[in-house]
Structure formats: C-alpha cells, structure tokens
Amino acid sequence: MKRTAVVLLSILIGCFQVVSMLPVLNEDFLEILERELDQILEKRSHHNDSLSSSSSSSSEEEEEDYLGSSTSGFPYIKGPESFTDRIAIVGAGPSGVHMALKLKEAGFSDVTVFEKEEEVGGKSKTLLYRDVVHEMGTCYSQPDYTELYRLLETYNAGDLRPLPSPTVWRGQDKLTSIQNMLAPAAEHLPDASLLEIKDEFMKAIHRYLDVHNDLFGNYEGELMPRPSRYTLKHDLNMTLLEFMTKHNVDILANLFLQIQTIQGYGHLDEIPALYGLTWMTSNFLLNLLKPPEGELSAVKILSKGYQTLWKEIVDQENINVRYSSPVRKIYRRKKENRRKGGKRRAAFEIHYDDRTGFRKGEPFDFLVLTPEMKLLSDLDIIDFNDEEMNLFERMNHHYYATTLVDTTYGTNRGFTPQSFFADNTESKVDGKVWGKRDSYNSLVYNVGKQYTDGLVPGAPDGRFEQTSVYYQFSKSLPEKEDLLEELVDHIRQRENAEVVNILDTNVWDYFPQFSVKDIASGITWDIFDMQGKYGIWYAGSSVYFESVKSVLEYNNLIFRQYRLPESE
Structure with missing residues (x-):
C-alpha cells in the first residue's frame, strides 16, 4: 500500500x-x-x-545520589513517604486518571481523585450522536503517543483508525495538505x-x-x-x-x-x-x-472515543473518584506542625462540596494537582508559597471552542472530511473558525470525489446530513453567542451550507504557556526540580505542554525520578 x-x-x-x-x-x-x-x-x-551506546557506557561510571542528578539527566524527586499515605489527586482528566493508575500499580492503597464534573475525562470529552462518536476535546494521536498506545492494549476503547489528511482552505481556494x-x-x-x-x-x-x-x-x-x-x-x-x-x-x-x-x-x-x-x-x-508500511496515516483517531479510555481505566481498576465534588479550598499544615505526640499528622486538608452540595473536609498526606496551576491560585483554592507563585503566576492560556453541528451538505465541500481554514488562522482574529472534522466520514476514511460530491451519507443512519465538530480559537475569553454567530456565518459563506442543529458547545481553557523569556530562564525544568519538595506533585498540561501525550509522559517522568518507599 x-x-x-x-x-x-x-x-x-x-x-x-x-x-x-x-x-x-x-x-x-x-x-x-x-x-x-x-x-x-x-x-x-x-x-x-x-x-544509546554512548549513553549506556557513560552511565556505568555515574553514581546516583538521592535528590541528586541521575543518569536520565533529571534530579531524583520526593514523593509519598509510605504506601499507606493518604493521597489526593485534584482532577480526573487524563493526567489525574493516569496518575491514579500509576500510584495503584506502584502499590499505593489509599488514593482519592476529586472531580468537579459527573464524569471523568476532562478535555477528553466524547459525545455519541447518530451512532457515531464525536470528539469535543482530545481527538487525535500520533506515533509519539506510546504511553497511550500501551494503555489501549489493556483497556478497551475501540480500535485506532487512520485520520484522513486535511483539505486546506485559503478563502474559497482548496489545497491538499501536501x-x-x-x-x-x-x-x-x-x-x-x-x-x-x-x-x-x-x-x-x-x-x-x-x-x-x-x-x-x-x-x-x-x-x-x-x-x-x-x-x-x-x-x-x-x-x-x-x-x-x-x-x-x-x-x-x-x-x-x-x-x-x-x-x-x-x-x-x-x-x-x-x-x-x-x-x-x-x-x-x-x-x-512516511507512515509505517501498510498504514494510510500515522495520525490516528479512536473508534470509541478517548473519554472511553479514561472511563475504562477507572471502572476496571476501581479507582476511587469523587464525582461532582469540586475542591473549594486546600489547607496546608506547616512542616513543624505535622507531628503531634510523636505521631505524624496530615500535611493537607481538602475542603470540597459533595454531590448534595454539602461542604466536607478530609486530611491527606500527599497531594497531586492536575488543573492549571495559576487558576488554582487565582480561584483561591490553594495558597502557593513564594517559590511556587514565582513560577506559576507567569503562566497564561488561550481558549479553544468546539461545537458539534448538523448541517446540510452544501455545495462547497472539501476533498476530505477534515478541513483547515488557514486564512482564518493566519488572520489572528479571535473567534474565527480554524478547522472542522466530519466525524463519521473521518472514522470510515471517505475521501476524494465521492466525498466532495456528497455521494456518501453523514452517518450509519443513511441521512445525507453532515455532523461535524468545528474549532474556533480566541486569545481572550469569548462569548458563546459571538462564537455561534461567527460559526453560522462561516458555514453559510464558506461552505454554502445551512445549519440544521447546534448540539453542543465547549469553550476550553487551552494551551497554558510561558513566555519566551521565561522558557529561556529554564522555568520548565525549575518546576520539575520542585516536584515533591512541598508534599505536592504538580502535573497536567500547565507544567509543560497541552496534549494527552505530554501529560502521560510527564507522569512517567515523575515516577522514573521518584524512589518508592521501602516495603512495610
């Protein structure tokens, strides 16, 4: 092939x-x-x-000191002191669920995940409509997603399918990706x-x-x-x-x-x-x-959706998730006050609202934070110390909106079921439509003249009505009404189609990032050096990069550089 x-x-x-x-x-x-x-x-x-050969020979000559440099190029870090420590994870997105799984696999027995929503997944949000999965957040994978592919070998979230290359639009001109x-x-x-x-x-x-x-x-x-x-x-x-x-x-x-x-x-x-x-x-x-032999594309989509993976992990591993339980405040006990009468006292107390809206508080020995760190501080959920604030207060993010829409087929269609609107992207105008994906025809890889001429249905139900996820980008927080107005106009003017039904809209805080100056100062590695120092692991997209690949690999890095407690 x-x-x-x-x-x-x-x-x-x-x-x-x-x-x-x-x-x-x-x-x-x-x-x-x-x-x-x-x-x-x-x-x-x-x-x-x-x-690899050079690294292996030199590594034999290096000694490993606790909290010193290791052969990986990263320092060793602190973590939970005992397998019986009470560990709290804030957030049940990909990073939080994966971290709970890693802790369980390592032998920790008392792990609680706090999730403000009624489901796990975070930005991995999958909707089922017309018997088709529609990805409203996490949507693709590529060859670097090795940890995700490892998980898929154990947990059933469907099969990986090749994603058709995009049609690239510049005004009414359409180009192939190449x-x-x-x-x-x-x-x-x-x-x-x-x-x-x-x-x-x-x-x-x-x-x-x-x-x-x-x-x-x-x-x-x-x-x-x-x-x-x-x-x-x-x-x-x-x-x-x-x-x-x-x-x-x-x-x-x-x-x-x-x-x-x-x-x-x-x-x-x-x-x-x-x-x-x-x-x-x-x-x-x-x-x-150049994808591997016999594959149409190195970029993949998941037939049952990415949210399914995180649900499967939680269900199969019996991970303790407190659903609809937003954390309202995290209190930190000073180090000198963590022992009383010779007994170790909890380092943190988490106050959260349970499903009924009742405020509760529970003690924990170790904490894993996965939401955006600056937001946790801005919302007064945790009082970061001076070192933490010096790093996290410099962070900012953008917004990516996804909307699931039923439309007529229209008279101006792409070569493939995925479209990138490059001129809109290059304009840098907030709220413009940057991309779209016809979910069903992407999953079944319908491309070329049959697709362009509208000769294939939009779902297994046989209706010639297209259901697509549209993407709109903004640097400032957009109003949903403005986004939808722009989207309807785009569909009419660019695709010569009509909106039949707007089914769902999400505005995601997206791509937490640091400035050029901060990156050049080494801030990314400064954050890693601080892991565990204050009884906290800082995880999720804000500590490095916004992708499922990144948050999973960052969790793996934490565990590579953390030495497990002695068996009890």
Whole structure:
C-alpha cells in the first residue's frame, strides 16, 4: 500500500490542479521523495544507536545520589513517604486518571481523585450522536503517543483508525495538505521545477532534524533534560518562527501551521521555540511524511472515543473518584506542625462540596494537582508559597471552542472530511473558525470525489446530513453567542451550507504557556526540580505542554525520578 505522503502526491497527478506556482507532479518525484525519506530514517537510526551506546557506557561510571542528578539527566524527586499515605489527586482528566493508575500499580492503597464534573475525562470529552462518536476535546494521536498506545492494549476503547489528511482552505481556494506544505518552497523558488522545489523542502527537513538532534540528542519521554545555559540563551530565547529562520527551515512554515498552530499550540511568531520543538519531534515528523508500511496515516483517531479510555481505566481498576465534588479550598499544615505526640499528622486538608452540595473536609498526606496551576491560585483554592507563585503566576492560556453541528451538505465541500481554514488562522482574529472534522466520514476514511460530491451519507443512519465538530480559537475569553454567530456565518459563506442543529458547545481553557523569556530562564525544568519538595506533585498540561501525550509522559517522568518507599 502506498505511503500517505506518496498517496497525497499521487492524488495531485490525476485529480487536482496544483497551485498556480507548482508544475504537475510526476512519478519520478514520488519515487525520489520516498527514497530520500528512507535515507533520513536510516541515517537517524544509526545515529540513535550510537547515542544509546554512548549513553549506556557513560552511565556505568555515574553514581546516583538521592535528590541528586541521575543518569536520565533529571534530579531524583520526593514523593509519598509510605504506601499507606493518604493521597489526593485534584482532577480526573487524563493526567489525574493516569496518575491514579500509576500510584495503584506502584502499590499505593489509599488514593482519592476529586472531580468537579459527573464524569471523568476532562478535555477528553466524547459525545455519541447518530451512532457515531464525536470528539469535543482530545481527538487525535500520533506515533509519539506510546504511553497511550500501551494503555489501549489493556483497556478497551475501540480500535485506532487512520485520520484522513486535511483539505486546506485559503478563502474559497482548496489545497491538499501536501500542496499547502510545498507552497512556501515554491514561493522561495518561483522559477524552479517541482523536483527542485521538492529538493529544497527535503533539505529543510534534514536541517530541522539535525538541529533538533544537536540541541537535545536522544532522550526518553516528552520533556528533554535541562539544556545548557548556552542553549537556553542562544537557541531557545526566541519564538518558533525566529528559530526556524535562524536555522533556515522557515519554508516549513505551512507544515508547522497545519500540525502546530491549527492544533491550538500557538502562532509561530508568538510562541517559544521550545513548544514547537517539543511537539514536532523527529519521530513524529518522519512518520507523518512516511507512515509505517501498510498504514494510510500515522495520525490516528479512536473508534470509541478517548473519554472511553479514561472511563475504562477507572471502572476496571476501581479507582476511587469523587464525582461532582469540586475542591473549594486546600489547607496546608506547616512542616513543624505535622507531628503531634510523636505521631505524624496530615500535611493537607481538602475542603470540597459533595454531590448534595454539602461542604466536607478530609486530611491527606500527599497531594497531586492536575488543573492549571495559576487558576488554582487565582480561584483561591490553594495558597502557593513564594517559590511556587514565582513560577506559576507567569503562566497564561488561550481558549479553544468546539461545537458539534448538523448541517446540510452544501455545495462547497472539501476533498476530505477534515478541513483547515488557514486564512482564518493566519488572520489572528479571535473567534474565527480554524478547522472542522466530519466525524463519521473521518472514522470510515471517505475521501476524494465521492466525498466532495456528497455521494456518501453523514452517518450509519443513511441521512445525507453532515455532523461535524468545528474549532474556533480566541486569545481572550469569548462569548458563546459571538462564537455561534461567527460559526453560522462561516458555514453559510464558506461552505454554502445551512445549519440544521447546534448540539453542543465547549469553550476550553487551552494551551497554558510561558513566555519566551521565561522558557529561556529554564522555568520548565525549575518546576520539575520542585516536584515533591512541598508534599505536592504538580502535573497536567500547565507544567509543560497541552496534549494527552505530554501529560502521560510527564507522569512517567515523575515516577522514573521518584524512589518508592521501602516495603512495610
């Protein structure tokens, strides 16, 4: 079976007119692209083998001191002192549920998860409508989601299915994903042949992979070990676009637009370079361009929905979740007051509202926080100390709204059931529609002329009515009425369709982030160094990056650097 990158290019040959500055593609181009990707993969495989060998030999010479540096490049951290400690986790999203599972697997027997909603999942919200799952939050996975794929081997949340590549819209012009990716290279070389354009694009891929490796090498998990002060000051003290320009890879801007910005991870000229380097790993990039043999796409969607996974974990593992129990206040006992009469006293007391609205208080020995840290402080849920406040008060976030809508098919449809509206994204106007996904036809991989001409139904019920999730981005908190007004106008003007029914709207606090200056100061690693110091593990998307992959891998990092108590 053809690889996705090759399939997309093949479509251009027979079906679609290439953008005006691009000549027609030919089979030689496809063969060369695939061959060059093979060469990159082989080169990086040898390099990683060398790194692994070097790391293993040097590690034998290093000693491990508690709370000192380990061979991983991270310090050891403190955690629960006893397997019988009473541990509270605030938040039953992916990070909280996964942390509860890790604690149970490690042998901790008294873990309570406080969740303000009636269900687990947090931003993994899945709706079932017309016998189809619709993802209102977490929606995709990619090759770096190794921990999530491990969980799926044990807990039944359906099967992973390939996600069709997007149609990229610029006004009423529609491009395939690969056309949009190659456009900056074509603009850079206006008189070049397509093979020359391809060569320029592939050289940029080479340069990006090389600089990523030069900066961080081969590391385990999501967060790389703390870079040198020189790297922080000279390579990470800039925006992602400045980084791309510095290393002459700015012709990859449209590639990053599709897989970074439109996913809600910030504009290239605004976000710190570290966030782009975190998300766009070598493994992800190479698999995106050339999925494994026999796979249509390296990007996957889950047939039963991602919220199903967290529900399955809670149910199968009998995790103690207090539903509809918002935490109102966390009181901290000073260290000198934690022993009375020779007995150890609880470090925290959590006050929360139970299902009936009755205020209760319970003592706990250790705490795991997963919501956005600055919000916990702003809402006066916890009084952070000076060190904590100095780190968390500098955080800010954006907003991503998702709306589930029934529409008519309209007369202007994409090539695929997923659309990115690049011109809206680049406009930076709050509330504009950045993307949409026709849930059913994405799950069954309906693409091409049959889809564009509206010859396939919108759900198993056979009705020719489309049910899609739309995405709208804002930097400031939007009003739902304004979002829906903009959405209805977009559907009418851009898709020549009519709204039949608006079923659900969510406005998510999204992508907690630090400034370029703060990242260059090492704030991400300062937060990790503080883990456990005050009887708290700080987890969730706000301590590093907003993705399920990130929060799961961060939990794994915590456990790699934490030494379990002695057996009792």
